[in-house]
Amino acid sequence: MTAVGIDAIEIWTGNLKLDLPGTFAPEKGEDPEKYTKGLGLNASSFPDSYEDIVTMGANAAHRLMERKGLEPDDIGRIDVATESAFDNSKPVSTYVAGCLEQVFEGDFHHANKGERKFACIAGTQSLDDAYNWIRAGRNRGRSALVIATDTALYARGDAGEATQGAGAVAMLISEDPNLVELSAEQGYGSADETDFLKPNQQFPSVDGKRSVQVYLARMREALEDYESVAGDVHEEDFAYAPFHTPFPGMVRKAALLAYRHVIRDTSLEDDLADEIGRQPRPEAFDTDDDYRDALREYMDLLKETEAYQEWYAETIDPTLSISREVGNWYTGSVHVARASALKHALENGRDMTGKALLVASYGSGAQAEIHSEVVREGWEDEIEALNVDEQLEDRYDMSWDDYEEVHDVHNHDMDVDVEEFTTPESEFVFDGWGRMGERKYRYVE
Numbered sequence: 001m002t003a004v005g006i007d008a009i010e011i012w013t014g015n016l017k018l019d020l021p022g023t024f025a026p027e028k029g030e031d032p033e034k035y036t037k038g039l040g041l042n043a044s045s046f047p048d049s050y051e052d053i054v055t056m057g058a059n060a061a062h063r064l065m066e067r068k069g070l071e072p073d074d075i076g077r078i079d080v081a082t083e084s085a086f087d088n089s090k091p092v093s094t095y096v097a098g099c100l101e102q103v104f105e106g107d108f109h110h111a112n113k114g115e116r117k118f119a120c121i122a123g124t125q126s127l128d129d130a131y132n133w134i135r136a137g138r139n140r141g142r143s144a145l146v147i148a149t150d151t152a153l154y155a156r157g158d159a160g161e162a163t164q165g166a167g168a169v170a171m172l173i174s175e176d177p178n179l180v181e182l183s184a185e186q187g188y189g190s191a192d193e194t195d196f197l198k199p200n201q202q203f204p205s206v207d208g209k210r211s212v213q214v215y216l217a218r219m220r221e222a223l224e225d226y227e228s229v230a231g232d233v234h235e236e237d238f239a240y241a242p243f244h245t246p247f248p249g250m251v252r253k254a255a256l257l258a259y260r261h262v263i264r265d266t267s268l269e270d271d272l273a274d275e276i277g278r279q280p281r282p283e284a285f286d287t288d289d290d291y292r293d294a295l296r297e298y299m300d301l302l303k304e305t306e307a308y309q310e311w312y313a314e315t316i317d318p319t320l321s322i323s324r325e326v327g328n329w330y331t332g333s334v335h336v337a338r339a340s341a342l343k344h345a346l347e348n349g350r351d352m353t354g355k356a357l358l359v360a361s362y363g364s365g366a367q368a369e370i371h372s373e374v375v376r377e378g379w380e381d382e383i384e385a386l387n388v389d390e391q392l393e394d395r396y397d398m399s400w401d402d403y404e405e406v407h408d409v410h411n412h413d414m415d416v417d418v419e420e421f422t423t424p425e426s427e428f429v430f431d432g433w434g435r436m437g438e439r440k441y442r443y444v445e
């Protein structure tokens with residue numbers, strides 16, 4: 001069976017930056033280490049006044065198509081995953097196609113376009129749609145363009161304000177891909193939850209502490225479901241495990257639970273037994289509370305072991321490097337984590353061809369999905385082509401006053417005009433409103 005997967009990716013960050021320990025924490029009267037150590041974040045990316053989900057998505061897709069030498073005829077599908085859409089009928093993908101048609105010869109009239117919504121997991125679901133379309137043989141040799149784009153803004157003063165972000169990831173899904181092959185096996189953990197939602201409102205209603213618990217519960221279900229089709233997962237089976245990363249501290253919690261799970265009943269659990277004992281099993285306890293207390297104690301000890309810390313440093317920490325500088329990109333977040341991991345491998349001379357990734361996506365509301373990916377021979381060229389470091393470096397560093405203005409500019413309930421902080425160059429920009437309330441875009445050379 002021909003491999004199907006991600007052939008190439010491009011990342012586009014919002015052009016502004018909010019320094020969390022330096023600018024945000026002092027205004028909130030909080031210790032900067034709550035951000036750097038607790039949440040694990042240094043900065044958030046923000047869109048300048050001329051940027052939005054369309055410009056960021058179109059810019060990422062433009063770079064990707066140019067770099068790969070693609071024409072509109074090569075693309076049979078454009079799916080945008082977002083939870084920041086501004087229209088309940090017309091999909092963002094039509095706007096993106098309109099932008100791209102300004103700079104490419106030809107058009108996308110024969111490409112199927114859509115929009116996927118399920119909080120942050122919609123980016124991965126769009127990959128599934130593309131994968132299934134190709135596997136069904138409906139693609140006529142063409143590839144799919146999947147774009148995950150979001151402005152992850154919270155209401156001012158909400159606890160989530162510390163975890164904001166904005167950016168887009170464009171991915172080309174093809175047969176015989178250069179970057180990673182997607183597994184047919186998947187596991188799901190899905191339940192009707194009300195931890196984070198936006199009932200026809202721009203900013204989320206969020207129960208932050210509960211959302212963390214729901215994330216962990218759904219992830220565990222997804223891993224068990226994945227193992228029921230792919231067999232037990234062990235720590236040596238994968239080189240990196242990119243997780244959905246609302247903030248790196250969330251992944252730190254998930255990783256410890258995952259590690260406990262994958263070493264259970266292995267020689268590693270036996271090796272660690274002298275140091276910290278064996279994992280508590282529920283049948284050995286009279287009450288649920290006793291079992292939970294024992295589990296908590298075991299986890300505290302496990303976290304401190306050299307084996308866990310080495311595994312975390314090698315397998316998880318490298319997936320968090322971009323996220324630390326950009327915050328939550330919602331639908332793009334797990335795809336940023338994959339890119340961080342492969343970037344780390346390239347920078348450290350790690351040979352990844354044929355190695356596996358365990359990819360764990362999540363969306364509030366809530367659903368987790370786990371699948372694996374095998375890294376393909378062309379991965380180094382694809383990752384080398386990313387210019388994400390330059391983009392992050394070039395962002396304009398906002399003062400507190402700038403931040404307050406920018407947040408208002410992007411607040412749909414406010415009508416505020418602000419001079420842009422950066423000068424757009426070789427990119428699409430928002431260009432005002434049309435007669436039917438549609439948004440207009442223009443390419444700036």
Ligand code: HMG
Nearest residue numbers: 031033034037038039119120159160208209211246363364
């Ligand atoms: P908070 O109350 O501001 O922060 O809310 P906190 O007091 O819980 O502190 C955060 C961490 O920093 C804690 O670590 C503190 O101990 C630590 P933990 O105990 O949890 O390991 N800390 C410090 N560490 C070192 N030095 C210090 C210090 N002070 C504190 N001085 C919360 C945090 C995550 C709840 C909030 O930011 C929030 O509501 N965020 C939005 C919701 C969210 O991101 N949830 C994550 C799971 S749901 C998800 O991922 C889906 C999502 O992406 C949406 C979608 O799917 O569409 C959000």
